[in-house]
Amino acid sequence: MIGKSTGSTRPHLRRYGVLAVSVTSRIIRRVIDGRDEAGPARRDGRADRWRTHRLARRAEFVDAAFRALDKHGPHAGMADIAREAGVAKPRLYRHFADKAELHAAVSERAVALVRARLAPALAEPAPFAVMVRRGVRAYVRVLGEHPHVFRFVCDGGAPSVSTVAAMLTEALTSLGVGSPGSRAWAHGIVGAVQATGTWWLDQREDISEDKIVDYLSTLLGGALEAVARAEGITIGENEPLRQGDRHAHRQAR
Structure with missing residues (x-):
């Protein structure tokens, strides 16, 4: 039988409910604010390493573009460049939004x-x-x-x-x-x-x-x-x- 709520929820259940809401709120705020338990220094270190890694990978893909262009001519496509880099084509698009962005990077290198x-x-x-x-x-x-x-x-x-x-x-x-x-x-x-x-x-x-x-x-x-x-x-x-x-x-x- 289901009875109507009379506000007589047990106190310890209310405390658990309040605690759960509080913890959830803090997690949401951290996500929104970009914070985590590791603290700013550790987070910044990870971000710097990730940025360095992405720049290094991007440079490797530009190297591959040079090789693909030297080999296939000025109309080499993203598939040719991906093949030269030894990766699937979608991997290129993680670093270059489109061929125009890759063109800009190759121009900068040239x-x-x-x-x-x-x-x-x-x-x-x-x-x-x-x-x-x-x-x-x-x-x-x-x-x-x-x-x-x-x-x-x-x-x-x-x-x-x-x-x-x-x-x-x-x-x-x-x-x-x-x-x-x-x-x-x-x-x-x-x-x-x-x-x-x-x-x-x-x-x-x-x-x-x-x-x-x-x-x-x-x-x-x-x-x-x-x-x-x-x-x-x-x-x-x-x-x-x-x-x-x-x-x-x-x-x-």
């Missing part, structure tokens, strides 16, 4: 590779024309080593251009170019050099590395000199330049 090659090429002081030629040769050699990677990067559009253009804007600033036009000039110059470089990848049987270095050095050197002239800056033909130093001379207007 730009870092170009930057790493440019640094030693431009470290030793030399006349302007020599510095330009060194930088161009370093760039062309990276293109030649990973042609499909750079086709893939360029097919994706602007991010890589913007990153390299930012580097060139810094270089223009080091020459004394401080006008708002420096960013426009940098994007135009980088776009022209990148387009010519990727065009050359399909012309290597007819145009040697030395020849494309000649052509690109003329293009880049002439563009930089024109920008400098527009700003009233003279670049000494034989005066040694150092990366990041201001060794150009501003003309009196």
